[in-house]
Amino acid sequence: MDLTRRHLLAGLGAVACAGPAWTGPAWAGTGPRFASLDHGLAQTLIALGADLTAIAQLPYWDIWTVEPPLPPGAANLGLAREPNMESLARLAPDLILSTPYLEGVRHQLELVAPVESFPIHALGTSPWPNILAATRRLGTLSGREAAADRLIVDTEAELARIRDRLTRLPELPIVPLHFVDTRHVRIYGDNGIIQDTLDRLDLRNGWSGPTNAWGFATAGIERLVEIGDARVLVFDPVPPDVEATLAGSPLWQGLPFVREGRMRRFPNVAAFGTLPAATRLARLLESFERDHA
Amino acid sequence: MPDTLGRSALWLAAMAVLAACLTAVNLAPGLASLGLDRLLAPVPSDVEAMVMAYSRLPRLCIGLLCGAALGLSGTLFQQVMRNPLASPSTIGVEAGAGFALAAATLYLPGLLGWSRGLVALTGGFAAVALVLMIAGRFRFAPLAVVLGGLVVGFYLSAATTTLALLHEYRLAGLFVWGSGSLSQQDWRPTLELLPRLALAALAAALLARPLVLLQLDEAARGLGLRIALVRAGALAVAVALAGFTVSAVGVIGFLGLAAPSIARAIGARRLASRMVVAPLVGALLLTVTDQALQILTAATGMFLPTGAVTAMLGAPALFLLATRLRAAEPQHGARALVLTRVSSTWLVALLATLAVLALASLVLGRDLGGAWVADLGAGLEPFLAWRLPRMVGALAAGALLAVAGVMLQRLTRNPMASPEVLGVSAGSAFGLMVALFTMSAPGQVALTACAALGAAATLGVLLLGVRRRGLGGNQALLTGVAVAAFLMALLSAVTATGDPRALLLMGWMAGSTYRVDAAGATVAAVLALAMLPALPALARQLEHLSLGMPHARALGIPAERSALLVLCGAGLLTAAATLIVGPLSFVGLMAPHIAKRLGFARCLPQLAAAALLGAGVMVTADLLGRTVHFPWQIPAGLLSALIGAPILLVLLLRPQRRRARQSAREPIRA
Numbered sequence: 016m017d018l019t020r021r022h023l024l025a026g027l028g029a030v031a032c033a034g035p036a037w038t039g040p041a042w043a044g045t046g047p048r049f050a051s052l053d054h055g056l057a058q059t060l061i062a063l064g065a066d067l068t069a070i071a072q073l074p075y076w077d078i079w080t081v082e083p084p085l086p087p088g089a090a091n092l093g094l095a096r097e098p099n100m101e102s103l104a105r106l107a108p109d110l111i112l113s114t115p116y117l118e119g120v121r122h123q124l125e126l127v128a129p130v131e132s133f134p135i136h137a138l139g140t141s142p143w144p145n146i147l148a149a150t151r152r153l154g155t156l157s158g159r160e161a162a163a164d165r166l167i168v169d170t171e172a173e174l175a176r177i178r179d180r181l182t183r184l185p186e187l188p189i190v191p192l193h194f195v196d197t198r199h200v201r202i203y204g205d206n207g208i209i210q211d212t213l214d215r216l217d218l219r220n221g222w223s224g225p226t227n228a229w230g231f232a233t234a235g236i237e238r239l240v241e242i243g244d245a246r247v248l249v250f251d252p253v254p255p256d257v258e259a260t261l262a263g264s265p266l267w268q269g270l271p272f273v274r275e276g277r278m279r280r281f282p283n284v285a286a287f288g289t290l291p292a293a294t295r296l297a298r299l300l301e302s303f304e305r306d307h308a
Numbered sequence: 309m310p311d312t313l314g315r316s317a318l319w320l321a322a323m324a325v326l327a328a329c330l331t332a333v334n335l336a337p338g339l340a341s342l343g344l345d346r347l348l349a350p351v352p353s354d355v356e357a358m359v360m361a362y363s364r365l366p367r368l369c370i371g372l373l374c375g376a377a378l379g380l381s382g383t384l385f386q387q388v389m390r391n392p393l394a395s396p397s398t399i400g401v402e403a404g405a406g407f408a409l410a411a412a413t414l415y416l417p418g419l420l421g422w423s424r425g426l427v428a429l430t431g432g433f434a435a436v437a438l439v440l441m442i443a444g445r446f447r448f449a450p451l452a453v454v455l456g457g458l459v460v461g462f463y464l465s466a467a468t469t470t471l472a473l474l475h476e477y478r479l480a481g482l483f484v485w486g487s488g489s490l491s492q493q494d495w496r497p498t499l500e501l502l503p504r505l506a507l508a509a510l511a512a513a514l515l516a517r518p519l520v521l522l523q524l525d526e527a528a529r530g531l532g533l534r535i536a537l538v539r540a541g542a543l544a545v546a547v548a549l550a551g552f553t554v555s556a557v558g559v560i561g562f563l564g565l566a567a568p569s570i571a572r573a574i575g576a577r578r579l580a581s582r583m584v585v586a587p588l589v590g591a592l593l594l595t596v597t598d599q600a601l602q603i604l605t606a607a608t609g610m611f612l613p614t615g616a617v618t619a620m621l622g623a624p625a626l627f628l629l630a631t632r633l634r635a636a637e638p639q640h641g642a643r644a645l646v647l648t649r650v651s652s653t654w655l656v657a658l659l660a661t662l663a664v665l666a667l668a669s670l671v672l673g674r675d676l677g678g679a680w681v682a683d684l685g686a687g688l689e690p691f692l693a694w695r696l697p698r699m700v701g702a703l704a705a706g707a708l709l710a711v712a713g714v715m716l717q718r719l720t721r722n723p724m725a726s727p728e729v730l731g732v733s734a735g736s737a738f739g740l741m742v743a744l745f746t747m748s749a750p751g752q753v754a755l756t757a758c759a760a761l762g763a764a765a766t767l768g769v770l771l772l773g774v775r776r777r778g779l780g781g782n783q784a785l786l787t788g789v790a791v792a793a794f795l796m797a798l799l800s801a802v803t804a805t806g807d808p809r810a811l812l813l814m815g816w817m818a819g820s821t822y823r824v825d826a827a828g829a830t831v832a833a834v835l836a837l838a839m840l841p842a843l844p845a846l847a848r849q850l851e852h853l854s855l856g857m858p859h860a861r862a863l864g865i866p867a868e869r870s871a872l873l874v875l876c877g878a879g880l881l882t883a884a885a886t887l888i889v890g891p892l893s894f895v896g897l898m899a900p901h902i903a904k905r906l907g908f909a910r911c912l913p914q915l916a917a918a919a920l921l922g923a924g925v926m927v928t929a930d931l932l933g934r935t936v937h938f939p940w941q942i943p944a945g946l947l948s949a950l951i952g953a954p955i956l957l958v959l960l961l962r963p964q965r966r967r968a969r970q971s972a973r974e975p976i977r978a
Binding site: 090091092093094096097099100101102104105106115116119120122123126137138195196197198199201224225227229231232233234235236237240243254255260261263264265266267268269270271274 | 350351352353354355356358359361362363364417473481482484485489491492493494496608609611673674675676690691693694748755804805806807808809811812815820822823825934938939940941
């Protein structure tokens with residue numbers, strides 16, 4: 016109890032000194048402690064080696080975000096739309112990282128610590144420039160500017176390396192999707208990091224329909240005929256009854272990518288992620304090229 | 309009343325032509341270019357033929373089947389309940405089936421592999437049983453049945469929503485399913501549905517004659533007809549038809565209400581002809597909607613689930629029907645539930661309980677490891693900044709809703725009246741939706757302002773309607789219900805596209821007190837405190853008004869104006885409370901009933917006790933919602949419904965030991 020109260024007072028002190036627009040690390044040496052409401056921002060923080068104290072929706076990390084592994088001891092804040100105020104107060108982070116999507120709870124969060132919001136996704140544009148800006152900003156905030164620059168350079172180098180190694184994959188377009196249920200899919204395209212990664216690997220997206228501001232489209236499975244001859248990436252998790260149902264569907268069995276076995280199931284890539292998600296997708300595609308293409 | 313079947317046939321033909329035209333626009337080019345050979349034996353590599361044979365044609369067939377099933381189901385419901393507003397949507401069947409499927413998806417997925425249909429049916433039957441238990445208390449008065457059904461339906465949809473909010477990553481499919489997409493990939497769903505519906509239709513045909521006799525209650529009894537058996541049988545068939553449909557394609561909202569009503573309007577008056585015409589109307593309506601939507605999707609790429617769209621079209625139909633119902637509406641519900649009178653010391657006890665609950669919700673919490681802790685003294689200080697506004701906001705909102713509930717129930721003399729079905733809550737939800745989808749990053753102030761504007765606009769529309777058509781209190785309620793149903797459908801359509809902003813809106817609709825800040829809590833608290841001294845005057849007004857308009861006028865009371873004032877006041881209280889606990893708490897429905905069942909029969913004590921009870925339930929819900937599922941949170945509005953509904957049900961269904969004596973000053977009401 017004493018410990019947390021001390022942290023809390025220290026945190027409040029930091030708020031009082033720095034005001035809402037918090038600009039630099041509070042303590043030289045140890046670096047500030049972050050709480051992140053967004054898995055994408057947390058990915059970059061971990062990649063930079065910053066101190067991630069707490070994260071919202073922690074149990075979903077291994078299903079939806081996967082990489083990089085969470086630091087041991089990170090606390091779960093519960094739902095991102097309503098992060099647990101009690102836990103936040105007891106943890107007393109120096110800064111809370113959020114997104115415009117969660118602007119409605121900012122006034123509560125600011126009772127505990129300053130909040131910085133990162134507009135990255137859902138803007139109806141390619142998120143890539145926003146991801147780079149956020150990476151640099153997180154580098155500044157955590158006092159790890161060099162690490163941030165290195166992360167950007169390394170990511171671009173890794174994508175370029177993988178692009179040069181892909182020889183058979185570029186022959187056909189790629190369609191990345193999730194199964195919503197036995198009759199519907201969510202297809203990723205323009206305005207999302209998955210499309211940005213495909214672009215950097217010189218791969219075409221086989222879905223030509225419109226996507227929403229978040230970078231995906233919801234469609235009935237029958238509309239997959241529109242993608243023609245393509246390779247399909249199915250991200251986990253797949254609802255349990257999908258495979259059995261589709262196995263009995265002549266339409267599904269007749270789709271070119273099913274007949275030719277050009278479909279592959281992958282563990283998930285964070286669709287609203289940051290640079291580590293791009294690297295993760297590129298490496299999965301590299302393994303796709305090795306095994307299947 | 310005689311049939312005018314010639315007219316029915318004409319209308320049906322017109323609808324069939326429209327359906328055929330749209331189907332032709334949608335399918336004919338594909339069919340023509342394919343030719344019969346490619347279509348009848350499609351080779352897997354022939355993609356166009358495959359899509360036509362295994363997606364678009366089965367979609368056409370399943371649409372026809374589901375539309376017919378819902379039309380027949382609605383007809384049976386309306387006949388058995390002798391209620392033109394009864395339908396699978398208004399009786400809660402769809403919501404019950406939906407909740408059962410959602411719960412099974414999460415907790416017993418094995419059940420779904422065994423039989424989706426049976427799970428849906430069980431849920432549908434349970435919902436109907438609940439509605440009938442409630443309606444039985446009010447002698448199956450048509451409006452009591454429908455309001456009971458809608459409330460149970462909204463309640464179950466809310467419970468489904470909570471499950472979805474707590475497990476959003478596993479339930480994306482549930483959102484799509486709840487919005488009733490007709491999209492098909494093979495013939496199996498159609499072929500499974502066909503024999504089930506045929507069996508149900510056969511049973512319905514066998515029941516047709518007894519059902520007609522049922523209309524002549526006394527004669528039927530004389531003929532030795534087993535009334536209860538016929539009723540139960542027809543209900544079972546009606547629930548089965550709707551349940552099978554729901555398990556096959558999801559919720560096709562309000563078609564089961566619209567189709568039988570249209571059938572009657574175009575001249576099918578006798579039961580036998582309605583049982584033929586209504587399914588045809590249903591099938592054609594759904595086909596028209598679905599083919600039009602497919603054309604729209606092909607043109608724009610938009611994903612529009614058919615069921616949600618029919619619900620948006622059906623809600624205004626509900627409103628129009630309700631307008632016609634007024635003249636025929638009897639003031640039923642003559643059974644007084646008032647049993648005992650309790651002394652005002654009980655009020656003090658309630659007050660003391662509320663104080664203890666309020667204190668507990670300030671000091672109790674969970675530490676990082678999840679252990680329960682009581683934060684006292686200096687340790688409490690940092691936590692007060694949000695525990696206090698949440699607690700005060702919940703308490704005030706509970707009291708406001710409860711008082712609004714008493715006002716509406718007394719004013720309309722309808723026991724199912726409540727601020728939640730007034731539509732004001734739905735109006736503020738609409739304001740919120742507009743804010744979320746038009747602003748790039750709306751903060752707390754913008755969201756609150758838009759929600760308040762939405763509530764005010766709905767209230768204005770409601771009052772305008774009341775002024776124009778005279779004050780049928782139930783009229784206002786059904787207007788509200790129609791507005792709420794429309795907005796729910798709109799929300800469902802938005803959610804089905806997977807837009808994450810729909811989750812923000814759902815969180816608020818579920819009644820999260822998370823966002824309540826000092827300013828919001830202060831406004832609610834000031835309003836609640838200002839309300840206190842006005843209660844005696846309000847009670848007097850209500851006592852007069854509950855005599856009924858003619859009596860009140862005879863006594864020289866300006867009844868219309870004071871009724872309008874009461875309605876306006878109830879609307880304001882609702883709007884203020886809804887901003888804090890969302891539109892689904894049902895505290896405004898439950899608290900007045902619980903107060904009454906506890907013995908607070910007279911108006912002023914009922915107002916006071918309901919306010920204390922409402923506040924107590926909300927505070928408890930807020931405390932539990934914040935702590936039991938740590939570190940996750942359960943929205944207080946929804947939790948209060950989960951806490952309060954069973955209490956209400958037990959109190960309502962408890963065997964009555966003593967018959968109440970009607971006092972001269974306590975007029976008959978339920």
